[in-house]
Amino acid sequence: MFDFARDVWASLPEARARVGRVALVWLASPLPEARRRSFERRQRGREQVAMLRRADAAVVSYGKAGRTWLRVMLSGYYQRRCGLPEQSLLGFANYHRRDPRVPRIFFTHDNYIKDYTGHLDSKRDFYGTKVVLLVRSPQDTAVSQYFQWKHRMRRAKRTLNDYPTDDATSLFDFVMNPGCGLAKIVDFMNLWAAEHARVAKFLLVRYEDMRRDPESELLRIVGFLDGSADAACVSHAVAFASVDNMRAMEERRSFWLAGRRMAPGDRANPDSFKVRRAVVGGYRDHFDAEQIARIDELVSAKLSPLYGYGAGGVVGPATGFERRTP
Template sequence: MPANSIRSLHRSFGKSIGRLAPEWVVDRYRHWTTDAYVVSFPKSGRTWFRTMLGTALQLQFGTRAVDPTSVHLMWMLDPNVPRLLFTHDVNAHLNHVDAIGWDGQRYRNKKTILLVRDPRDTIVSLYYEMTKRVRAYDGPIDAFIRQEAGGIASLVAFLNSWMRNLHQIRESLLLTYEDLHAQPHAAVRAALAFVGAGEVSEDNIAEAIRLSSFEAMRRMERAGEVGHVRLRPGDVADPQSYKVRSGRIGGYREVLSPRDCAFLDDYIARHLNPRLARYKHAVTAG
């Protein structure tokens, strides 16, 4: 049976199984049909990356019936679109540092993109997510970054577990938020090729990056153009409650005290996996 026919069959079956089967069956089916995973710790730039990929796929395959952040659904509109699943894996931001591990069984035989960001910018962004959007934390930021469940220790433990085990995955791609900023075209092109999207045109990639700029995404969020909660502010009047805040590299220095910056610098320098050595030094906001 031709590959397109098989994918069309999966598409029809997938629509039915989602309505009729128990959750564990749905999870197994999703894993079985997934072409590639995108794994990240929360607030590592996933929504931006997701929007760039989704917009490029929309332009290439004409899947505009779903919003660009719903890239995981586009395969239902065109069987040639790779099926992508975005995940925070073990949700390390909700777990004590001692409980964070790596379950490689799910990823070993699947293409997997690991998206990482400077832990200092990540943890500050997570603080605003937890206080302004989901409202799961109401303490000060200095206590937040030091807590053993969801603070910098949990974030570093998550990154370390992945860096130690990335070699066990048959096909993996490490992308950084900072590289997405510095060379977005090259990074998006590499990701699209890696997940099996075929020859996406250079013009479509460039247009996807333009349409997914922080200014454009902030405008979409403010206007409610994307119906899903993933791109909706906690409070339209509060800039810090937006999913898309500033996205600046090194912006943590504008939020944290010198004492808190020194604490994070020291913790990262002492504990972060050497393969992420680029983050073992202070970053200038810019």
């Protein structure tokens, strides 16, 4: 009971900020839809800018690029390292309030900050922040986005982020839709590729590398965040965040304070779980040969080569991204 009370207390400041934002958005409900959408995006950006400015580090990723897996690994690491309870998921500062050795980590999909600051064509808002950029092949990301949209995303969130509201949209049409599919993901990654050198403290992490060697990648990430990493705690964290254990925790709603973030949309539907397949190159299972060729052609033609993603989703070495620390 004492740990439960401390977990709730540690999460209150961010919860209060969310409640304030929700109240403002509710007051704006009489506005026309376009203005209401713009207002809410700006309010979300305002809330996130406040966290970014207080953060010791930011983990930036496009949606469905592996952020939840990384968050659970980091949760397991700091739980073991600092003796924190397992039922709470690492948030912005909830662990830090329990133990100041844990950095304040701002997890963001980089959706709304630009709506508040107006920095649409740069990453100026992140220049002074320690940034971990987590990426995944656009093909796999787009397919995972589809299942998130289809089975987990509420209508209001679809409207807010300009996603299709018609459930009848096919997987291929979703992936090829420039407003929500491959083109949008590629644009996100290309802007970060162009801007990353301006970020003073920067680390690139690829989902595929985490799948290949999770312990080495987590050692690298924690070393970047903290300056050093405990190898035994890293091994524990990797086991804690295994696919099977994460699915079991999601089924049990172990991280209940995280709300819908770590809960299935429908327990009877495997595609509605946050942890779905967790495979590399799995997008090919959903399309015919002609569709795969069109998807791969778009990525090959448009995506910056710095990431090492080529035709067919083949992963080569990332080039041009150097780890930069203070």
